[in-house]
Amino acid sequence: MDAERIQALIEAGLPGAQVAVSGDDGVHFEATxxxxxxxxxxxxxxxxxxxATLGGLMGGAIHALALKTFTPEEAAARR
Known part of the structure; x- marks a missing residue:
């Protein structure tokens, strides 16, 4: 599993979302x-x-996913 694939799955499951995923070891990832x-x-x-966008990959191909989740308004206030 790689960060780009996870990003694509999240973007497909949450249309219009802005997604950034990182992780170098193939099983532990961070996503905003x-x-x-x-x-x-x-x-x-x-x-x-x-x-839900990742389905059965959680706990399998993706061992851990640290999440930071924001609405567009919350993200704008952080800038």
Whole structure:
């Protein structure tokens, strides 16, 4: 598994999301996801949305995925 494939899967599952994924060892990754779909959702619900885009890869090909999730408004406020 590689970061580019994970990024593509998240982008396909959350249309319009801005996604950045990193990870060098092939099993541990970090992702920052900015998506309007996160509006009004608590962090756990946001993470579940991201995990759903990856299906059975979580816990298998992807051993660990650290997530930072933001709405577009939250991401803009961080700049």
């Amino acid at each position: 996801v900015v998506a309007s779909q996160f509006a009004g959702k608590l962090p756990l619900a946001r993470h579940r949305l991201v995990y």
